Amino acid sequence: MAQLPPADFSQFKLRVNVRTSVENAYRAWASASGLDSWFLGKVTFTDEAGAARSGDSLAQGGDEYACYFYRHPETMAIKGKVLKANGRNLFSFSFSKGCPVTISIYTEQNETIVELIESNLPTDEETMRKHYVGDSKGWIFYLTNLKSVLEGGLDLRNKNADIVNVITH
Amino acid sequence: MFVQPLPKSFNVDNEIIPPDYSDHFLFFEELQRSYDCPEHPANIGLLATTKGNCNYYVNGGKNQVDPGKVFFISRGSRLAIRTTEKGVAPVLLFFHSKLPDLVLHSLIYGGEVLLEKPFDSLPFDFSYLERIHVDEQLHQVVASLLVLGDSCGSFASLQADMIIREMFENLLRKNQEAYKHSQNVQAVKASTRLEIFKRISTARDWMDAHYNAAITLEDIGVVAAMNSQHFLRMFKQVYNITPHQYLIDLKLKKAKQLLESTELTINEICQTIGFESVFSFSILFKGRFGQPPSQFRRAEQ
Known part of the structure; x- marks a missing residue:
């Protein structure tokens, strides 16, 4: 039997189908108000001159972003840079450990597909376990929440501060 | 960040070099027995307890830590842990060994120029903070990492890393501030300066915790293990104001x-x-x- 090629743990790809327009899906990624409605927590974008963008305006390549925990708004969850933003269907930003996350949005079978690729992940055993598994698990929930929010308006994030250790935040 | 139970010893095979951590390690256990960890060189980290009093011996000195307090240990200091009480829950957070490098690099070259020249030559000398900190908030943050470490929550690991990173940046700033204040102590030997500074800082922490009580200069002098008049002079030297002010x-x-x-x-x-x-x-x-x-x-x- 032919040997399988070695698995590539330096990147992963996730896709979710969403019944919404490509434009709406793009706005959900590229604007602070869009991200606030379904992602980790409150997001701010600042342009290259250091000025904060308003909630509804679209981020541009070179912007910096900061994301604060939904449940601990005083603590910054992550900060990074917008690497590419074409204003229509491609949005890329640096994420955990500076690894790029690229979002491509396109149509398939009359539905909108949001495709996420996180790449350049470290592949030594310890960090691989943590980042490949940890990040892909995290994105699976948030992509599901993106679909839920965009399709029906139901936010699946846990809002009960007394409940911890659940996948919903 | 990895969460692990307390080991029998931290680095029996290597008596000289502090352990090298490839990630943040949080050691935690609610002890059902006495625990005696022999003295060993430690990595940079925070020592706390979520339940009961835990005795951390650092460079031979006993430090009794209870909930609400956190001991900051510098890399290379010798640490032993001894506790005989049942139910004590020690928490030891050791930072990723590369974290000081990474944080310093990003703070120096990331647009936030934090460090001034005199401190540049001492990037790993965190001894100005090496003492018990009465800091409920810091204690809570360390305790929150226990929840995150065991959590199946989405991006829990990422959140833990960011909390640790932010905590470390704050400690670095505090250390820099402490270093600056310590330079006000007029002592010939650096070790004397450091010792006086640590005593004054401990007394200041105590004042922070008891500010609303009727405390006297003599009370504070006892905490600093100094004659009250000597303490008054030293406090003024370090912080440029009197303890009363x-x-x-x-x-x-x-x-x-x-x-x-x-x-x-x-x-x-x-x-x-x-x-x-x-x-x-x-x-x-x-x-x-x-x-x-x-x-x-x-x-x-």
Whole structure:
């Protein structure tokens, strides 16, 4: 039997189908108000001159972003840079450990597909376990929440501060 | 970050070099037996307990840590842990060995120029912070990592890393501030300067925790293990104000916070912060913040 090629743990790809327009899906990624409605927590974008963008305006390549925990708004969850933003269907930003996350949005079978690729992940055993598994698990929930929010308006994030250790935040 | 139970010993195979951590390690266990970890060189980290008192021996000195306190240990210091009580729950957070490098690099080259030249040559000398910190907030943050470490929550690991990173940046800033203050101590030997600074800092922490009680200079001198007059001179040397001025300022800052965030009356606030006279409180408050407490509150509303 032919040997399988070695698995590539330096990147992963996730896709979710969403019944919404490509434009709406793009706005959900590229604007602070869009991200606030379904992602980790409150997001701010600042342009290259250091000025904060308003909630509804679209981020541009070179912007910096900061994301604060939904449940601990005083603590910054992550900060990074917008690497590419074409204003229509491609949005890329640096994420955990500076690894790029690229979002491509396109149509398939009359539905909108949001495709996420996180790449350049470290592949030594310890960090691989943590980042490949940890990040892909995290994105699976948030992509599901993106679909839920965009399709029906139901936010699946846990809002009960007394409940911890659940996948919903 | 990895969460692990307490090991029998930290680095039996290597008696000289502190352990090298490839990630943040959080050691935690609610002990059902006595625990005696032999002395060994430690990595940079925080030592705490979520339940009961835990004795951490650092460079031969005993430090009894209870919930609400955190001991900051510098890389290379010798650590032993001894506890005989059942039910004690020690928490030891050791930072990723590369974290000091990464944080320093990003703070120096990331647009935030934090460090000044005298400190550049001492990037790994965190000894100015090496003592017990009475810091409920820091303790809570360390305890919150236990929840995150065991959590199946989405991006829990990422959140833990960011919390640790932020915590470390704050510690680095505190260390830099401590270093600057320590340079005010007029002592020939660096070790003497450091020792005096540590005693003064411990006393200042104690004042922070007891600002609303009727404490005397003698009480604070005992905490600093110094003659009260010597303590007064040293405190003034380090912080450029007297302990009395420092205490008054603490009380006034607390009063301002209470005026902003509570419905307490000015009389109640005055009692809470340990002032006997509302009149003298109002005068001092005006002197510090430019308007009397009543006017300050009205402006806030």
